[in-house]
Amino acid sequence: MTSDTQLNKGILEGCVLRLVKTKYLCPAEIVDAMRTAGFAEFSEGTLYPMLLRLEKEGCFETKRQATRNSPPKKFYRLSESGRARLEQFYRLWSATAQNVAKIFNDEE
Amino acid sequence: MTSDTQLNKGILEGCVLRLVKTKYLCPAEIVDAMRTAGFAEFSEGTLYPMLLRLEKEGCFETKRQATRNSPPKKFYRLSESGRARLEQFYRLWSATAQNVAKIFNDEE
DNA sequence: GTCAGTTTATTGCAATGCAAGGAACTGAAA
DNA sequence: TTTCAGTTCCTTGCATTGCAATAAACTGAC
Numbered sequence: 001m002t003s004d005t006q007l008n009k010g011i012l013e014g015c016v017l018r019l020v021k022t023k024y025l026c027p028a029e030i031v032d033a034m035r036t037a038g039f040a041e042f043s044e045g046t047l048y049p050m051l052l053r054l055e056k057e058g059c060f061e062t063k064r065q066a067t068r069n070s071p072p073k074k075f076y077r078l079s080e081s082g083r084a085r086l087e088q089f090y091r092l093w094s095a096t097a098q099n100v101a102k103i104f105n106d107e108e
Numbered sequence: 109m110t111s112d113t114q115l116n117k118g119i120l121e122g123c124v125l126r127l128v129k130t131k132y133l134c135p136a137e138i139v140d141a142m143r144t145a146g147f148a149e150f151s152e153g154t155l156y157p158m159l160l161r162l163e164k165e166g167c168f169e170t171k172r173q174a175t176r177n178s179p180p181k182k183f184y185r186l187s188e189s190g191r192a193r194l195e196q197f198y199r200l201w202s203a204t205a206q207n208v209a210k211i212f213n214d215e216e
Numbered sequence: 217g218t219c220a221g222t223t224t225a226t227t228g229c230a231a232t233g234c235a236a237g238g239a240a241c242t243g244a245a246a
Numbered sequence: 247t248t249t250c251a252g253t254t255c256c257t258t259g260c261a262t263t264g265c266a267a268t269a270a271a272c273t274g275a276c
Contacts, residue, residue, distance in 0.1 A: 005264050006231060007122075007200055010115035012264075015211045027224075038207035045265045048225060053263085070222040071272035090212065092115055097205060099146035103123045104198065113233050114262060120233075135255080153234045156256060161232085178253040179241035 004041075012042065013050055014089035017059065017082060024063065024075035027051065051076060059085055120150065121158055122197035125167065125190060132171065132183035135159065159184060167193055 012034070019025060019033050027047055034042040054060060059082030064072040078086065120142070127133060127141050135155055142150040162168060167190030172180045186194065 004200060006233095007118035007197075007204060008265095009117040009232085009263055011204060011208060014115075015208060018211050028222095033211075037210040038203065041265090043265065044224090045267075046263090049227095049265085050263080052225075067223085067273080069273055069275095071224065073223070089115075092112060093208065095146060096115060096119060100119060100123060100201065102145045103126050103141075114264095116234095117232055117263085136253095149234090151234065152255090153236075154232090157234085157258095158232080160256075175242085175254085177242055177244095179255065181254070 011093070012039065012046060013054070014086070014093060015039070016047070016050060017078060017086040017089060020060070020076050021078050021083070021086060024077045026073040026075050054082070119201070120147065120154060121162070122194070122201060123147070124155070124158060125186060125194040125197065128168070128184050129186050129191070129194060132185045134181040134183050162190070166190070
């Protein structure tokens with residue numbers, strides 16, 4: 001495990017929550033969006049356990065959709081409880097980013 | 109463990125490295141500075157293991173100073189190798205912060 | 217029915233925050 | 247000298263999450 005991974009803890013989850021805030025996305029679309037945003041290494045090995053965890057906690061509404069040539073895809077969108085969690089994350093993220101800025105922008 | 113804790117992973121370490129970039133600080137001073145910056149819950153239970161870890165990896169120059177009424181204090185300042193680690197953290201932090209901004213500032 | 221391709225799911229490990237508790241050092245009091 | 251209180255330093259153990267690796271399940275085509 002690289003030390004890069006540690007910094008991601010909590011952040012990736014917050015971003016995924018944000019991505020499905022208003023529209024249903026399937027895992028492949030989430031991975032795409034994360035990579036496009038700059039999380040180039042974001043993988044399904046990270047996403048699936050995360051989705052399962054969050055779903056167990058009631059953060060999603062899900063639906064399945066048939067496809068050609070593969071098992072039906074599962075789509076995720078934020079539930080009410082997920083929305084609360086997203087807001088909590090963003091508050092914490094904003095505060096943390098400000099704290100870091102304070103420390104790094106200090107003179108000397 | 110609260111979920112808050114996860115977001116801190118890696119970030120606290122980067123901040124501590126920054127604090128001792130140019131001057132020797134003892135643990136109590138580091139805790140003070142972290143709390144002042146907004147990490148209100150930052151504790152010695154977090155700091156000491158971190159200092160030991162980073163010292164083992166050669167990130168610090170240290171010195172001891174006698175005190176009244178207590179064991180000698182230990183002071184920490186960044187070494188060359190610590191400086192490299194600090195820079196690596198900050199690059200990663202900046203990139204990550206930008207990625208998060210991309211995801212959260214997207215329309216809709 | 218078997219096979220290849222795609223999607224979903226599971227298992228296990230590594231790293232770090234942090235609580236809890238303990239050890240060590242000092243000066244003063246007894 | 248011994249004990250005590252105060253302060254500082256250190257250690258142990260657990261919880262959480264990212265992520266690699268692997269397996270399972272579903273589908274259409276041959």
